[in-house]
Amino acid sequence: MLIRKLYKFENAHIVRNCTTRRCSESIHGHSYKVELIFSSEYLDRGQMVYDFGLTKLTIKELIDSFDHAITLWSEDEPEYLAAMKKWSRRWVELPVSPSAEQYARVILLMVDLVMQNTVTVNEEKDVIIHSVRVHETDTGYAECSREDALSEKLGKIDLYAIKFSQGVKEEWSSPDMWERLLRGEKIVNPKKI
Numbered sequence: 463m464l465i466r467k468l469y470k471f472e473n474a475h476i477v478r479n480c481t482t483r484r485c486s487e488s489i490h491g492h493s494y495k496v497e498l499i500f501s502s503e504y505l506d507r508g509q510m511v512y513d514f515g516l517t518k519l520t521i522k523e524l525i526d527s528f529d530h531a532i533t534l535w536s537e538d539e540p541e542y543l544a545a546m547k548k549w550s551r552r553w554v555e556l557p558v559s560p561s562a563e564q565y566a567r568v569i570l571l572m573v574d575l576v577m578q579n580t581v582t583v584n585e586e587k588d589v590i591i592h593s594v595r596v597h598e599t600d601t602g603y604a605e606c607s608r609e610d611a612l613s614e615k616l617g618k619i620d621l622y623a624i625k626f627s628q629g630v631k632e633e634w635s636s637p638d639m640w641e642r643l644l645r646g647e648k649i650v651n652p653k654k655i
């Protein structure tokens with residue numbers, strides 16, 4: 463069974479090497495809409511796949527890292543990267559270019575990491591992030607399955623290579639949230655929210 467939760471953020475980027483000039487040559491922004499689809503064959507004590515409220519904790523905080531930020535590709539021109547980092551307090555650097563496709567893959571892997579580290583307390587069972595849809599505009603989205611996120615054909619994504627600026631981290635409830643997730647530290651879900 464599937465459930466879906468929608469997140470929104472405002473973000474700026476350039477997508478180098480793509481065909482559309484406006485996209486590859488000028489910094490521009492989008493009001494992103496991100497749909498997370500979770501799945502399980504089981505229901506919890508509340509007869510839910512996964513309480514929507516639980517998706518508004520670490521997962522929401524992590525996705526909100528992109529809000530009012532510029533997303534950078536680590537292989538972009540060093541001069542451009544340095545300037546963006548100098549003039550924007552909030553930035554996220556990815557090892558892949560920030561196309562809608564790569565956003566969807568990165569976000570799926572991030573959410574998967576959160577879910578793998580989460581200890582559930584309401585008899586939730588085998589809840590996984592099933593797919594992610596990233597809407598860049600009202601007219602275009604990219605959709606990523608778990609297989610897509612891990613696909614060697616689409617290129618491996620190294621979560622350890624993702625960098626968040628100090629300005630992003632200091633707004634997290636715990637500034638070392640990402641390092642803790644990468645270390646595999648467990649997050650115990652609250653009994654009540």
Ligand SMILES: Nc1nc2c(c(=O)[nH]1)N=C([C@H](O)[C@H](O)COP(=O)(O)OP(=O)(O)OP(=O)(O)O)CN2
Nearest residue numbers: 477480482485490560561562563598599601602604
């Ligand atoms: N497959 C992809 N194609 C494009 C991406 C992308 O991430 N994946 N991104 C862009 C640009 O970021 C661009 O801003 C969005 O392009 P487009 O859909 O053309 O935007 P419009 O607002 O002009 O769309 P309309 O349907 O004309 O309103 C380009 N392509």
